[in-house]
Amino acid sequence: METTFAQHQPALVRYATRLLGDSERARDVVQDTFVRLMAQPPVAVDGHVVEWLFTVCRRRTLDVLRKEGRMKRFEEGQLERVHAEEARPGRAMEAGETHAQLLRLIDRLPANQQEVIRLKFQNGFSYKEISRITELSVGNVGFLIHTAVQRLRQEWAAAGE
Amino acid sequence: MNRISKDDPRVTAYALGELEGDELALVAAAVQADAELQAVVAEIRTTAGALEQALAGEPAPEVAAKAPAKKPAKKPGRLLAFPQLYYVIGGAAAACFTFLVVLQEPSAKQEARAPMASLVQDKQYVEMSLNAPKEAEEEVEASADAISLPAPRASAVAAMPQKSDVRGLAKKRQAAPAVKGEWLACEPAPVAPAFNTEDYSYQRDNDFVAVATEPLSTFSIDVDTASYANVRRFLNEGQRPPRDAVRVEELVNYFPYRYAAPTGKDVPVAAHLEVAEAPWAPAHRLVRIGLKAREVAEASRPSANLVFLLDVSGSMEDANKLPLVKQSMQLLVNRLRPDDRVAIVTYAGASGLALPSTPVSRASEILGALDRLTSGGSTNGAMGIQLAYDIAKANFVAGGVNRVILCTDGDFNVGTTSEGELVRLIEEKAKGGTFLTVLGFGMGNYKDGTLEKLADKGNGNYGYVDSAAEARRLLVEQAGGTLVTVAKDVKVQVEFNPARVAAYRLVGYENRLLRKEDFANDKIDAGDMGSGHTVTALYEVVPVGEGDAATLSGPGVEPLKYQRPAGSTIAASGSPELLSVKVRYKEPAGQESRRLEFPLVDRGATWALASEDFKFAASVAAFGMVLRESPHRGTATLVEVRRWAADGMAADAGGYRQEFLGLVDRAATVMR
Numbered sequence: 001m002e003t004t005f006a007q008h009q010p011a012l013v014r015y016a017t018r019l020l021g022d023s024e025r026a027r028d029v030v031q032d033t034f035v036r037l038m039a040q041p042p043v044a045v046d047g048h049v050v051e052w053l054f055t056v057c058r059r060r061t062l063d064v065l066r067k068e069g070r071m072k073r074f075e076e077g078q079l080e081r082v083h084a085e086e087a088r089p090g091r092a093m094e095a096g097e098t099h100a101q102l103l104r105l106i107d108r109l110p111a112n113q114q115e116v117i118r119l120k121f122q123n124g125f126s127y128k129e130i131s132r133i134t135e136l137s138v139g140n141v142g143f144l145i146h147t148a149v150q151r152l153r154q155e156w157a158a159a160g161e
Numbered sequence: 162m163n164r165i166s167k168d169d170p171r172v173t174a175y176a177l178g179e180l181e182g183d184e185l186a187l188v189a190a191a192v193q194a195d196a197e198l199q200a201v202v203a204e205i206r207t208t209a210g211a212l213e214q215a216l217a218g219e220p221a222p223e224v225a226a227k228a229p230a231k232k233p234a235k236k237p238g239r240l241l242a243f244p245q246l247y248y249v250i251g252g253a254a255a256a257c258f259t260f261l262v263v264l265q266e267p268s269a270k271q272e273a274r275a276p277m278a279s280l281v282q283d284k285q286y287v288e289m290s291l292n293a294p295k296e297a298e299e300e301v302e303a304s305a306d307a308i309s310l311p312a313p314r315a316s317a318v319a320a321m322p323q324k325s326d327v328r329g330l331a332k333k334r335q336a337a338p339a340v341k342g343e344w345l346a347c348e349p350a351p352v353a354p355a356f357n358t359e360d361y362s363y364q365r366d367n368d369f370v371a372v373a374t375e376p377l378s379t380f381s382i383d384v385d386t387a388s389y390a391n392v393r394r395f396l397n398e399g400q401r402p403p404r405d406a407v408r409v410e411e412l413v414n415y416f417p418y419r420y421a422a423p424t425g426k427d428v429p430v431a432a433h434l435e436v437a438e439a440p441w442a443p444a445h446r447l448v449r450i451g452l453k454a455r456e457v458a459e460a461s462r463p464s465a466n467l468v469f470l471l472d473v474s475g476s477m478e479d480a481n482k483l484p485l486v487k488q489s490m491q492l493l494v495n496r497l498r499p500d501d502r503v504a505i506v507t508y509a510g511a512s513g514l515a516l517p518s519t520p521v522s523r524a525s526e527i528l529g530a531l532d533r534l535t536s537g538g539s540t541n542g543a544m545g546i547q548l549a550y551d552i553a554k555a556n557f558v559a560g561g562v563n564r565v566i567l568c569t570d571g572d573f574n575v576g577t578t579s580e581g582e583l584v585r586l587i588e589e590k591a592k593g594g595t596f597l598t599v600l601g602f603g604m605g606n607y608k609d610g611t612l613e614k615l616a617d618k619g620n621g622n623y624g625y626v627d628s629a630a631e632a633r634r635l636l637v638e639q640a641g642g643t644l645v646t647v648a649k650d651v652k653v654q655v656e657f658n659p660a661r662v663a664a665y666r667l668v669g670y671e672n673r674l675l676r677k678e679d680f681a682n683d684k685i686d687a688g689d690m691g692s693g694h695t696v697t698a699l700y701e702v703v704p705v706g707e708g709d710a711a712t713l714s715g716p717g718v719e720p721l722k723y724q725r726p727a728g729s730t731i732a733a734s735g736s737p738e739l740l741s742v743k744v745r746y747k748e749p750a751g752q753e754s755r756r757l758e759f760p761l762v763d764r765g766a767t768w769a770l771a772s773e774d775f776k777f778a779a780s781v782a783a784f785g786m787v788l789r790e791s792p793h794r795g796t797a798t799l800v801e802v803r804r805w806a807a808d809g810m811a812a813d814a815g816g817y818r819q820e821f822l823g824l825v826d827r828a829a830t831v832m833r
Contacts, residue, residue, distance in 0.1 A: 099215035122216035127179045146170035
């Protein structure tokens, strides 16, 4: 349990922060998610605990947004507003220039593409898992990832990398 | 054939390994037929790899608009505070939960007392035992009960912790020292640069363990033999093998022993125990545990769906690499039945399908395709493995032998490869019934540790091919064992009788040790046994009354003050048994383990009375200890080793024991 927490808490906070645009509330949501996890009989989550955590965390996040009447803003692409377009100072120093550039390109994708791209390539979920977490169809997930990867590929190539 | 546009989302899904069944077959065929699509797939994979790397290093999202001052910088201390609060809340919710000890994984070059940690670590975090009264969910929408997830994907998720935060084994090693209750957020350390040098994981010899402290010894079996062939290669080149390239259990298991096959129809494994004087320490006893797997007749084995995954990168050009790979695979094809199928996937800078899955009844096509392979480019093992598993899945034989056979010098050096990711993929596929056999070739660039790990995770076996003769041994004489698994996750637990045994030492198996509670835990992986395989393990045992305190506590550990000295009379159980060997295994498709138990009574046999198999195995172990300069080698020297081995030369089918004598002589020359 400790291990589960240590391994996934940061990733969940990161995920929820992106959705909520607020790291404090993201931490609350994630904490709540873990409390719920502890109430689960082990057999109910055994073997897919990570997917379970993300699924519950996402629903809790949407609940929070809904309660605050912010769903609409979220759907409009809240992420673009929360994130600055420009690379933040220091980023190029911590990651390679290539990586920084890719991250900038990712930040410019529509919010729904960003979310699936991160779930796929940052959290390592499969299309099916992402489909269950986001409640989109597998085909839809596939289309979003395809579109995003294609755009990133072209922009990346154009940027001379 | 339907042409597939390069803008088809299925191409992306295929490149990312997300397709299954008919769709996979369709797209794989289209990609194979279309060079442009192949290029697109390669490009998508490159992008995917870059995305993974970039996102792995992505800083936590910043919320610049809101209270920037409150935004904590990412620092280790951040994780410390939060779990405490969480425990308080958690404690209220849960009636009890069991903490699991976070095992330490040995750093590659540092210490190595916690072997199976990499296996264990990936899994254990899901194992919690919660007996919590279920709380009413106030919001139905968030109720977790509503979420039911299909089980088959479970393993993939279970094995993914390193993807989210702790990526790859290299970083995981950094994080490993996080002992229970103490959270350390480690900055990712740079992976050690891969120079063109051979790479072996450091292993320290097992020490003596006092029975009074720990009466149970648990390990996973290992049928690999790669170390022996590798040691032979070094010695034949006139070099002393690096210590860590010598894995004693793999030397011992290289040789066939005449253990009787199990008689019961439903028991796939039999154990044969023997005890006699330890030749290198006559006051000590040597216990031999010999396991023998059921033999499946060639004609009655299920048909095979094999995918040869061949490294054709530039580094494979040498005569003892690609040409030997081709020769080996040709030997294997000639050994297969007409109803078996073979596909060939190559990998270098770009991975490709050299031969779609073809029945062995058309063997000439397979042999022709092997013949046409040429080397060039650098290696991207990960992409090749993905493609190979895709092909294996598309041609999956239910209840059959589904296996990817990887031939490489193990130098995965291009692209997206993180070792942890690769291992995760292989582990996941093994759960789906596609196993992995790894054959190592060549020298100078040989990555022993990587290859062994891949085979371990893939429910597979691992051999090192240094010559056509070795290829014949692995792929012709032992084809059944290499291809057909009869028992998986085979674990051994030995319980020592404190009335008879003061201390014991497992000879070899340093990287196969398990915790005692792992024995009955079916989630913990272990080694597999193929048709007819034998596994031999040796314990050096200090009888009660023989041990001095220093031996019993192990070097560097002072004798305990308050514990009863292990040498003194302990309330005897009265049993005449020296020890009991418990074996757990699963049927190849099973999920639940079964348990066998075999007791052993010591009748005081001297060396002279020991069986020839026993003597030979002991001499090989002693050879390994001498090469490793083990602190426990006692009186063993190469001269003695040769003498002991000469006592055990009977039944030398294949002439392997004779060859061993030659190798001991060779070692004596090299090490002088």
